[in-house]
Amino acid sequence: MPSSRTSPSFPDSEYWDRIEKTRAAMEAEGLDAILITDPSNMSWISGYDGWTFYVHQAVLLSMEGEPVWWGRGIDAAGAMRTVFMEEDNIFGYADDYVQNPDKHPMEDLAKLVDAYGHGTQRVGIEMDNYYFSASAYKTLLKCLPKADFQDCTGLVNWQRTIKSEFELIYMRRAADIVTAMHEKIRNFAEPGMPKHKLVAEIYHTGISGVGGHWGDYPAIVPMAPSGLDATAPHLTWDDTPLRTGEATFFEIAGAHRRYHCPQSRTLFLGKPPQKYLDAEMAVDDATEAALEQARPGNRCEDIANAFNAALARHGFIKDNRCGYAIGLSYPPDWGERTMSFRAGDRTELLPGMTFHFMPALWLDDGGIETTEPILITENGHDRLCDTPGGLVVKA
């Protein structure tokens, strides 16, 4: 009996294409099977979608047949509602394994891996992945002493870099959503408004969606620090009022069917001091220089090098990466954890790749983020959003 999906995001053929690509990568690494525990990889390969990654779960992919979903017993019903596989390939474990120091769910997964004939084979595991804990690893080693475990962190992620037509449709819808969210900020923000009131509007716009396309939850909540708090890149919000003379950056994403389009803008209430205008010009110039390099055949580091050189001409330095791959994701990160725009990343840019170009500058008394999500095309790149550039200045 097949699972009972009511609104699948992709035709089954797309999952089989993904599996074929992944198996080629597995073969190149000499792997007989992999245990996929990154929720975004699980979803990409099987369609699984649920907020269940706070308990141990996995997809087992062998060199033949359908993937196998494994998770908490009560979540097997959610797998039935979302994955493309047959019901026979969905396995749930007993509830007393949940957050119980006396037993570990991976004991159950080990039995399944063994039953599928991989107990003495070469099995890939995502060693540096959220949710695959040190204890999960130790338990697998103990329960399957004859298996040859290999680190396959990133193996599935790397198959996801070039987006399909369906994926690009979803990302463009997410782009429309984040564009609307920034428009909301421009129109709604005013001096004295408590920050959380503005964030409530941002959420409302993001989930309401655009053009008849619903908003999904982004893998990161809005980051929206003001003033000195904006010297830190990853603070969220409280009820402090927006103040005249202060900058606030909004690092937010639109999301649709788990696909993300992040974009940041910086709001300044009142007249920006010269330092902010200088930083704005530096970021604008460096962005133009960097995006000139965003075309097939160039490498990730070409973008970073062009960006840093242009920034340096304006007297600014940025010592962290200026972009990363984006697409399907689950908390806590909307990046794909593969390519980064930084020195040393020599990955070749190819049509269909999608990135968040992230030329953020954190100054000693605030921060500026004016970022662009982009798609590498046959001849260059497209900006996914048409949000106006530069500082958002309101009186």
Place this chain on the structure above:
Amino acid sequence: MPSSRTSPSFPDSEYWDRIEKTRAAMEAEGLDAILITDPSNMSWISGYDGWTFYVHQAVLLSMEGEPVWWGRGIDAAGAMRTVFMEEDNIFGYADDYVQNPDKHPMEDLAKLVDAYGHGTQRVGIEMDNYYFSASAYKTLLKCLPKADFQDCTGLVNWQRTIKSEFELIYMRRAADIVTAMHEKIRNFAEPGMPKHKLVAEIYHTGISGVGGHWGDYPAIVPMAPSGLDATAPHLTWDDTPLRTGEATFFEIAGAHRRYHCPQSRTLFLGKPPQKYLDAEMAVDDATEAALEQARPGNRCEDIANAFNAALARHGFIKDNRCGYAIGLSYPPDWGERTMSFRAGDRTELLPGMTFHFMPALWLDDGGIETTEPILITENGHDRLCDTPGGLVVKA
């Protein structure tokens, strides 16, 4: 120089109380130091607050002195803005450690642990914790071969079970917020409304807050499945319209300063079939029987046993836990991962403990969730919310 907190959630003395309790537990385990990597434990012991748990980070706690914050270089500014410790106790690592397969941030943490004199000591690590990956563990073992690493999963979590007066103030604010969120659902939902439009309103109400108290982001997004999707407990939402004759449950939480109050209700549009009314009565009766046991001196399992016995008299069976501890949290889970209401959990109930009593029933064609967040008091318990009980029926 002390860090520059603008709006601390607690006086420094409260952090020192927490540290003292934690050190007593460390001493009982013979630990010289612990590496805290659970974001909620990091926040509870140091005040740290930021959406940065997608990169490796930790708090090092020894038997004397202040805790030490360690994380990505650009996030040290966020630590400066939120922790109670002096600037000297904040350490950032270089950005090229981020998501780079050639080097691992734990190499840097190992140096810090060694510099603090713990390289040959007995050091606790949270082995079964989100965000402390298998690779993090292996790297620590490799870089500190003379350290005696011990599993301290849950050690800090268990110190958090009894809430302070400040914590209870924040949880009651969160309770007011989730009460308002359910009121919004009751008033706003109607047949034909696309689900995401309702979720946008739920978010707006939750972040807007109640009584002048702002809403923080909950550690889990709204779960809101309808009809057959509600046979699965952890699905989120899409744009499917709410339908007459169908049940939808809303498992949501109010949040304030990272403290959570979750509560679920089930909406039925139209006239509920007898099966739902029977399930509602069974849950109501079993809830009364269970909460009679919610008082100091009883044990967690007493609540589960009373609940299951009453449910069985109505012909229903629930094979998963019916509650868990709640409080401070970060994604992906708003539970504290300590106590569960289930057979075998013999933890004694004490005044100041807070739980989400979660008597959810998932049927073969839908689900019912009517849940209660509670506080154990000197003589019994308080319900934190006054949301009306039972099914929410709308024509």
